[in-house]
Amino acid sequence: xxxxxxxxxxxxxxxxxxxxxxxxxxxxxxxxxxxxxxxxxxxxxxxxxxxxxxxxxxxxxxxxxxxxxxxxxxxxxxxxxxxxxxxxxxxxxxxxxxxxxxxxxxxxxxxxxxxxxxxxxxxxxxxxxxxxxxxxxxxxxxxxxxxxxxxxxxxxxxxxxxxxxxxxxxxxxxxxxxxxxxxxxxxxxxxxxxxxxxxxxxxxxxxxxxxxxxxxxxxxxxxxxxxxxxxxxxxxxxxxxxxxxxxxxxxxxxxxxxxxxxxxxxxxxxxxxxxxxxxxxxxxx
Amino acid sequence: xxxxxxxxxxxxxxxxxxxxxxxxxxxxxxxxxxxxxxxxxxxxxxxxxxxxxxxxxxxxxxxxxxxxxxxxxxxxxxxxxxxxxxxxxxxxxxxxxxxxxxxxxxxxxxxxxxxxxxxxxxxxxxxxxxxxxxxxxxxxxxxxxxxxxxxxxxxxxxxxxxxxxxxxxxxxxxxxxxxxxxxxxxxxxxxxxxxxxxxxxxxxxxxxxxxxxxxxxxxxxxxxxxxxxxxxxxxxxxxxxxxxxxxxxxxxxxxxxxxxxxxxxxxxxxxxxxxxxxxxxxxxxxxxxxxxxxxxxxxxxxxxxxxxxxxxxxxxxxxxxxxxxxxxxxxxxxxxxxxxxxxxxxxxxxxxxxx
Numbered sequence: 019x020x021x022x023x024x025x026x027x028x029x030x031x032x033x034x035x036x037x038x039x040x041x042x043x044x045x046x047x048x049x050x051x052x053x054x055x056x057x058x059x060x061x062x063x064x065x066x067x068x069x070x071x072x073x074x075x076x077x078x079x080x081x082x083x084x085x086x087x088x089x090x091x092x093x094x095x096x097x098x099x100x101x102x103x104x105x106x107x108x109x110x111x112x113x114x115x116x117x118x119x120x121x122x123x124x125x126x127x128x129x130x131x132x133x134x135x136x137x138x139x140x141x142x143x144x145x146x147x148x149x150x151x152x153x154x155x156x157x158x159x160x161x162x163x164x165x166x167x168x169x170x171x172x173x174x175x176x177x178x179x180x181x182x183x184x185x186x187x188x189x190x191x192x193x194x195x196x197x198x199x200x201x202x203x204x205x206x207x208x209x210x211x212x213x214x215x216x217x218x219x220x221x222x223x224x225x226x227x228x229x230x231x232x233x234x235x236x237x238x239x240x241x242x243x244x245x246x247x248x249x250x251x252x253x254x255x256x257x258x259x260x261x262x263x264x265x266x267x268x269x270x271x272x273x274x275x276x277x278x279x280x281x282x283x284x285x286x287x288x289x290x291x292x293x294x295x296x297x298x299x300x301x302x303x
Numbered sequence: 304x305x306x307x308x309x310x311x312x313x314x315x316x317x318x319x320x321x322x323x324x325x326x327x328x329x330x331x332x333x334x335x336x337x338x339x340x341x342x343x344x345x346x347x348x349x350x351x352x353x354x355x356x357x358x359x360x361x362x363x364x365x366x367x368x369x370x371x372x373x374x375x376x377x378x379x380x381x382x383x384x385x386x387x388x389x390x391x392x393x394x395x396x397x398x399x400x401x402x403x404x405x406x407x408x409x410x411x412x413x414x415x416x417x418x419x420x421x422x423x424x425x426x427x428x429x430x431x432x433x434x435x436x437x438x439x440x441x442x443x444x445x446x447x448x449x450x451x452x453x454x455x456x457x458x459x460x461x462x463x464x465x466x467x468x469x470x471x472x473x474x475x476x477x478x479x480x481x482x483x484x485x486x487x488x489x490x491x492x493x494x495x496x497x498x499x500x501x502x503x504x505x506x507x508x509x510x511x512x513x514x515x516x517x518x519x520x521x522x523x524x525x526x527x528x529x530x531x532x533x534x535x536x537x538x539x540x541x542x543x544x545x546x547x548x549x550x551x552x553x554x555x556x557x558x559x560x561x562x563x564x565x566x567x568x569x570x571x572x573x574x575x576x577x578x579x580x581x582x583x584x585x586x587x588x589x590x591x592x593x594x595x596x597x598x599x600x601x602x603x604x605x606x607x608x609x610x611x612x613x614x615x616x617x618x619x620x621x622x623x624x625x626x627x628x629x630x631x632x633x634x635x636x637x638x639x640x641x642x643x644x645x646x647x648x649x650x651x652x653x654x655x656x657x658x
Contacts, residue, residue, distance in 0.1 A: 198394060200392045201396065203381070203394065204396075205407070205411075206381040207359055208456075209408050210382055214411060218411070219398075223397060
């Protein structure tokens with residue numbers, strides 16, 4: 019049992035500012051959104067305060083449920099793609115010589131300065147027919163004529179993984195830098211090849227942070243709508259695209275609010291399930 | 304556990320390791336006998352840990368070869384070398400329990416579950432941790448962790464057992480206890496063991512052979528007592544225990560002159576020129592009243608201390624450093640600070656460390 023001191027009133031005063039900000043800029047808008055989801059939409063105009071369940075009833079139509087399942091599926095997949103590239107990448111990054119490792123980290127993190135719109139457009143061009151990567155393959159003689167790789171499911175998945183990648187690296191980086199190199203060396207003196215060391219020592223030790231990185235990508239990509247909108251056909255759109263569409267194109271804020279709350283709750287449920295699975299298997303392992 | 308056939312002889316030839324600008328190991332040749340406990344002793348940065356890491360295969364030598372039982376292992380990766388190692392941080396696997404840590408190497412080798420379990424039990428008994436296999440690493444004390452690391456390194460019956468400052472994180476009492484335990488374990492198993500340490504007491508307690516290193520080179524190799532009594536260089540004399548260094552001029556006939564006074568020395572002063580002589584504090588004697596003709600210097604007592612098991616006296620003999628005179632309190636002549644005395648340096652204790 020740790021003998022922690024009770025926080026003094028001073029501590030509470032320090033906490034007042036962030037808590038206040040959270041209240042003003044997150045909880046209150048969220049409350050307004052909850053209220054709006056029950057408002058009455060006036061077609062051709064905006065909305066009037068009311069209490070009706072029409073927006074929520076509309077949500078449970080098969081088309082939106084299907085979109086919700088698709089969104090969760092593609093974002094989980096993006097999480098999987100991202101973590102399976104970002105984890106080995108970050109691990110080998112932290113094992114490099116200091117100077118090379120910092121340079122590479124800067125390159126990866128500089129991708130954060132690009133807005134989602136620019137990233138979406140860039141992939142749109144790269145995967146397009148007119149001036150995309152297929153032209154290089156044609157020039158190399160590997161293909162007979164250029165092809166378009168977007169809009170497609172893979173293009174959306176690629177775009178989502180791309181924007182989430184630096185965040186994923188940032189989540190993994192601090193923990194992996196602190197991993198004692200003597201631990202992997204010990205595994206090697208005990209007969210484990212570098213690959214087996216990675217599998218039997220590095221991955222198990224880093225498991226909590228791997229799950230955290232995976233969930234971060236999941237939640238992060240669930241909120242992205244530009245990527246799916248640009249790189250996918252309507253059947254590849256995530257729920258976020260529909261929310262944006264309802265809110266701005268159709269001016270149906272009450273329905274957009276209902277969908278947004280639905281999406282938030284769904285993502286919390288998924289995060290909860292993954293968390294429970296993680297702690298269960300850890301206790302058993 | 305049965306005694307193993309004597310194997311694990313290690314030979315290194317012309318070993319050099321450079322990191323960018325820094326030369327950690329600057330050319331080492333040494334032949335270490337199998338079945339012995341050998342200490343690499345030296346100050347931090349002398350290259351002893353780099354030596355050990357090259358032997359383990361964790362560092363590639365810039366130049367030179369390493370032979371284990373006359374087999375060239377220089378180019379073999381660490382995981383094929385058949386070497387067990389205890390790391391300075393111990394490097395226990397935090398995601399495995401005690402049994403999981405000890406059985407890791409056996410599992411990697413693909414041993415069967417039952418044989419792993421029985422071998423782990425055997426090793427737990429060997430390091431006095433019987434019944435603690437299910438404990439988590441985080442629940443163990445420092446000494447217990449050290450024992451787990453030892454058991455893990457010995458699980459595969461390696462040809463060579465390496466320890467990199469394995470006890471440096473423990474407090475003094477526990478360290479001494481584990482030094483004795485490790486030494487007894489090594490004698491019981493007869494496994495060739497190399498231990499890296501900067502603690503000369505640790506090296507003296509445990510080893511059959513001490514390899515004293517300084518600035519990437521070997522200064523001296525020998526049994527602990529020989530290294531202590533017959534240091535081969537001023538560095539060794541100063542590093543292994545404390546010593547008094549006297550600078551003198553050799554006449555060429557075996558006798559020397561220190562501060563104008565005649566001295567006889569054990570041996571090694573055959574050539575004429577400048578010599579440095581090492582005399583251990585406990586070999587010197589304090590003379591009150593009277594001045595011996597040979598092998599003595601007059602001086603003033605600067606400081607006296609009684610450590611209970613040892614009595615020490617610092618004497619200013621006008622040769623730069625204070626001369627330290629140490630003895631057991633039983634046969635001690637009482638002196639006061641400021642007393643005029645003479646310090647006698649018996650000829651057989653005067654070891655020439657350079658000539």
